[in-house]
Amino acid sequence: MEYNFREIEKKWQAKWKETGLYKTEIDNNRPKYYVLDMFPYPSGAGLHVGHPLGYIASDIYARYKRQKGFNVLHPMGYDAFGLPAEQYAIQTGQHPAITTEQNVNRYREQLDKLGFSFDWDRSFKTSDPDYYKWTQWTFIQMFNSYYCNQANQARPISELAEAFAANGTEGLDVAQTKPLEFTAGEWNAASEKEKQEILMNYRLAYLADSWVNWCPKLGTVLANDEVVNGLSVRGGYPVERKLMKQWILRVSAYAERLLQGLDKVEWTDSLKEIQRNWIGRSEGAAVWFPLANPEKPDWKKIYMGCYEGVKNEMAFEIFTTRPDTIFGVTFMVLCPEHEMIETITTPEQKAEVEAYVTWAKNRSERERQAEVKKVSGVFTGAFAINPITEERIPIWVSDYVLSDYGTGAIMAVPAHDSRDFAFARHFNLPIRQVVAPAIDEVSNPDTWEESMDSKTGVCVNSGFITGMPVKEAGKAVIAKINDMGIGYGTVNYRLRDAIFSRQRYWGEPFPIYYKDGMPYTVPENELPVVLPEVDQYLPTQTGEPPLARAKGWTWNGYPREYSTMPGFAGSSAYYLRYMDPKNDKELVSKEADEYWQNVDLYVGGAEHGTGHLIYARYWNKFLFDIGVSCKDEPFQKLINQGMIQGRSNFVYRIVGTNKFVSLNLRKEYETTPIHVDINIVNNDVLDIEAFRNWMPDFKDAEFILENGKYICGWEIEKMSKSKYNVQNPDDLVEKYGADTLRMYEMFLGPVEMAKPWDTNGIEGVSRFIRKFWKLYFDGEGNFSVSDDEPTKGEWKSLHKTIKKIEEDNERFSFNTAVSAFMICVNELQEAKCRKRAILEPLCILMSAYAPHITEELWSLLGHEESILKATYPTYNEQYMVEDEYLYPVSFNGKMRLKMSFPASFGPKDIEPKVLESADVQKWLDGKTPKKVIIVPKKIVNIVF
C-alpha cells in the first residue's frame, strides 16, 4: 500500500472530530497540564509557515503529556477585536464582525489541516458578548478597588471610604495618582460628587487627565507599548503628546510584584530582562528643594518655614538615584510641563520661558526623540535652595527632563551625570566634582571631556559625607534628609499606568455611564453591555468616538462612556476563561480554577514581552487579589518561538536591458537584483519558462546561463508578499502532507531560534516519513508485521530512541528528536526489522509529531482505540548493555586511535593493555607517558 497522506489525514481528522477525541474535562484522578498558545489575531492574510511553528511545538508537547498520563488542557481561540478589521470597515463599510468572522473561518480551516489536538469546544473570540461580559466585569472590579501598600494587594474601595470617614488621610499608604491630605471631618462634609472625585485618585481603574500618545491618523490614543520611535505600531503613523481625560489602569501599583514575580517563573533570561527594563526599578531619594524667593533674599526664613504644610507652594519635590552627589548640585531643571513654571518665572524671563515651553510642548514625540542629543533649555530667573548645602541655585526648564518620570523635576549634578554635564557645558553653568576614585584624586572639571558617571568611588567636597564611599554616603544623606523632614528614601519605577481608553469602535464597550459628570458602573446583572450598531465607524462631527453615533444608546437616559477598551483588555484573562468557557455565572468557577490553576506551558512570540505579557500578569494578579484566580502568576513556563524568516531569491538584470545574468557571472556586468517568486525557483535554479510567464515585463527576457542553468542569488529577509518569499502552509500540506510539514518545521532547528525557511529541505523529511511507513509493509506493499523476537541490535535501536525522545521532549528539543527518529528508522530499515515489538512502541513515540500516519498504522496494527490513549513506552536500560566498549585513545587530548575493551574493565585493567599496544608505542615515539587518564566508558587520554 502506498503512503497516501491526503486520504489518511482527511480520514483521521474527520474521525477525531466525530469522536471528540480532544475534548477535555476536569478529572481529579489525573494530574492536569495546561498547554497554551498565544492568542492569535486572525488577520486577513491567513497563516504563513512561521505561524504554526509554535502551535506544532505545543501540540507535540500536549500530545506527549497526554500519553504520559496527564489530563491536558489545550485550547485555542481568537483575539478578535482590533484595528485592522475596523480600518477595513471604515474603507468598505463592511461591519468588522463580518470581516472578523471570515478571517476566523480561514484560520480555523488552516489550523484544522495541520492536525492539532485543540479542544475546540472551549473556543471563543474576544468579540463574543458572552466572553467580553467578563472583561467588563473585571473592569468594574478594578474600578471598585484600590491598592493597599500595607496589605500589598487590591482591596475594595468601600474600605477606603470607611477609613476616610474615620481618619481622613492620616496614615494612608496606598497607590494614588497624587498625594492628597484631608481630615475625617473634611471627608464627611464633602458632597457626593466631591467624594467620587477623591476616590478617583485611588481606584485601580480610574479616569484622569493625563498626557497621552495621541495618534491623529488612527483617531485614538495608544499605550506606550503600541508606540515605537514616535510612530504607531499599527500603521506607522505619527503620535503626539496630548492632555486628555482617559480611563487608566493603575498597573504601576503592581510594579514591585510584577518584578518579584519574574523570579518565580521559568521564562528565558532575555524576556525576564526585557520586563525588568520595562518595569525599570530605581532606588533613590525624594528630596524637597525650597524655592529661594528672589524678593526675599533671606531665604533661610522661607527654608525654616516651608516644610510645614506648604510644600507644594514653596518647594519642588525631585527624585534622584544619587543622593550621595547632593553636594554637587549646581542647578535644577524642570520639565516643560511642570506646574510651577508659571508661578516662579521672573517677569524678565517670562517671554523667553513661554516661548520655550510652547515650542517644547508642541514638538512631536518623534522630533523630540530624534534630537535627543541637541541641548535646549531656558532659565526661569528663579532660584532654589539646596537644602543640604544651603546654596542658592538657578532653576532651568528643559525637555531633557520628562514629565512622567519621577516628579518632572531634577537636581542637576553636572559632574556626575552625562545629561546634566552636556546641559551645563552648553549654558556655561558651574560643574563641581563631588565623587572621585580616591580622596586625593580630584581633578579640575573644566578639563573634562565628559562627566564621571561612575557608581563607585568616594565623596569629595561634600561636607559631612566627604571621604565616604558613595553607597554609604547615599544612605547617610537619606538619613539626614529624613531627620530634617525634607525627604525620604524611595523607589521609582519606569512602568507607567496603562491608558485604557480607545476612541474606536471595534472593542469592548465600557460598563460605565455618567451622572452629574461623574462615572458610575452599570449594574453587574446588566452585563454584558453589548457593542451597539452605528451608521459609520468614524468619530462624530464634534470629535466624539464612533459609539456616540449609536442611536438611543444610554443607560436609563444617562450618557454612556463612548470609548472602547484596547486590544489587551480581551487578551488579559482569556487563559482563565478557557478553564470554564461556558460559565455564565462567573468568569471561571472555583472548581475549574483550582483544578487547572495556571498555564504550565505558554508558547508564543517574543514581541509580546512588554505588552500582553505585562498586562496579563497585572490582570491576573488583580484577579488573584480578589480571589478569582488561585495563582498569582498566570504563565509558569514560557517558550518564545523564533521567527521564521523568508529566503528570497534574486535574478540579476543587466542595467538598461531585459537580459538576466546567472549569479556567478554577474560580476562582469552592471546589474540590478530583482526579487523573483520562490515558487518558480528550485534549489536556486530558475525555471526560465515560468519566469517568462510570471510577469508581462519578462515575456521576452533573455538569459546568460552558467552550465546551462540560471542560478539565482538568495538572501534571508522577513517573509513578505512584496519580496515574493511567502511560504503558505496549505500548499505544503497539499504537496507533502501535514505530518511531513509538522516534522519539517521542528527539524529546522531549536524552536526558540530565528531561522530561515528553506523549502528544499522538506524533501528529506518527506523521504523519511515514507521510509518510516515502509517499515510496516513487505516487499509487495502488504501491511505485514511479525511477532518475532527482535535482535539485540533492534532492541537497542528502539530503547536508545525511547530515551532520546523522552529527554528531547522534556527539554523542548524537537529538532534533535526528529533526527533521532531518522536515525532509528535508518537502523531498522538496515536491519529489515518488521517486528511488532519494535514498531509498535516506535509508532507511539512518533505519534505526537506525526499524528495522522501513526494513527493509521496503529489501526492497521489492530488497535481499536486512538494512539493518543496508548501507554507511552518505558526505557529499559538492560537493552543498552554492551559487552565491549570502543575507547577513543587520545594523546595530550587529541584523539589518535581506538581500542576496544570489555565493558567490565576498569582503569587498572585498561592501562597496561593500552601502553603495551604497538600503535600507542608508535604515537609515544619513545617518550614516557607522564600520566594516563582513563574514564570508564568514555575515554583514554595519555599525557606525555
Added chain:
RNA sequence: GCGGAUGUGGCGUAAUGGUAGCCGCGCCAGACUUAGGAUCUGGUGGCGUAAGCCGUGGGGGUUCGAGUCCCCCCAUCCGCACCA
C-alpha cells in the same frame, strides 16, 4: 549609550567538560531506467598523492582534556533608549 542573545562545512544544524560536524539539504560518483526534479548505493570540513597537518568569529586563561567554563575584543540580531 545600556541590556540580552547568537557566532561550528556551501546551507539548516548536532555534540551530560571526554572521538567536532550526528541528522537533513545541496553537491559529486555509481546503479536501475525511454526519461528524471523518481528510487537505491557510495562519497562529501579545509590543505595534502600520502603519512599527516589545520580546523567551532579573534586573542588570552582554567583543565589530563574546551565548541562547551572564565576574562578581553570583534561581528550580527533583538529589546530599551534623555527614566535623573
